[in-house]
Amino acid sequence: MEGGAAAAAATAAGKDGESSSYTYWVRGASLDAAPLPVPKKIEPADLSNQPNQTHLGSAWNRAGTWEEKNLNKWATDRIKELLVTMGSVDFSGGKAEIAEVTRCSGDAFLVTVRNKKRVGYTYELALKVKGEWQIGGENKKMKCHIDVPEFSFGELDDLQIEVKLSEEKDVPQQDKVRIIKDLKLFLQPLREKLLQFEEELKDR
Template identity: 75%
Template sequence: MENGGEKQKEGASYTYWVREATADAAPLPVPRKLTPEDIVCNQTQQATLGSVWNKAGTWEEKNLNKWASDRIKELLVSVGSLEFSDGKAEISDVTKCVGDAFLVTVRSKKRVGYTYELTLKIKGEWIIGDENKVVKSHIDILEFSFGELDDLQMEVRISEEKELLQEDKARINKDLKLFLQPVREKLYQFEQELKDR
């Protein structure tokens, strides 16, 4: 029998311990749904950042993509028309608005951030030769994120490029780069609104 017991010990590669439910053991906590009274009681106490359930102010992240994308589009289309020496142009649409925006609560402190890429559809009219010509183009704003608007850069793409002379393309390109400052100002406004959420 002793040899059989030793063989059983050799065969077991691990052991484990199970706590049996005894009268002196504390019961496991049972989750419960917050009642409207709990919420009202919590609101009358000290206001905390984040959700009602997160009284300790630990990590909590809120996705703001829908609001941010809609707001960026709204702000940029509101830039209006820019007048140039021999033409004018406006942002007619935001055809690409891809990215993420979020609000994070960490240790009862609020932090916001975003990263986006944009393509703006531009409709403009310039005097080319002896006539006014409608020129469609796009402005691509490559990846930018929170706190980096001073480094904002844009690339201009002209749709009717083959129909234009080189000097006309260069003039239109230079004119459209003037959208950089008003676009940057609208994105600063967006950044401030995001901070205030």
């Protein structure tokens, strides 16, 4: 009888042991699992308690690792502002000015890497020009276009422009050649405005 009770107790203990072992494994897994990181907002007080160290980029990137910032909105708006305030360009037989920036597309960015700042951009432009030239002994208003093919940071010495007339009717060929030559005088003031843009980009 005692032997039977002992056997029954052993069987029950075995079952309890199996159940306990299984339950312990589940609990153990939950205890050993690493908790998920909880995002923490950076407060001004947290930054003031940091050692005095000059760094570039965002506050979260104090190590100065790779960080890229898109500057397209600012760059596009600023290029347009600079070009429409360029003023008129005078020629021997007239003058012209940029009436509108019809296309200003590209990318501009600021990269912080190893605690050093680098900027860059690639853009292309299309400009509407209105002017007045002396043709056939009288002043004639003309609409023209200037296209600026793709240009990039540090390459403005190689800047090129393409010019064309919107109104060619009743314009003698020799006057067309003269007007196109006059429009190419926009190259230098355009380059100066874009150089100003580059300098401002460096300070972003």
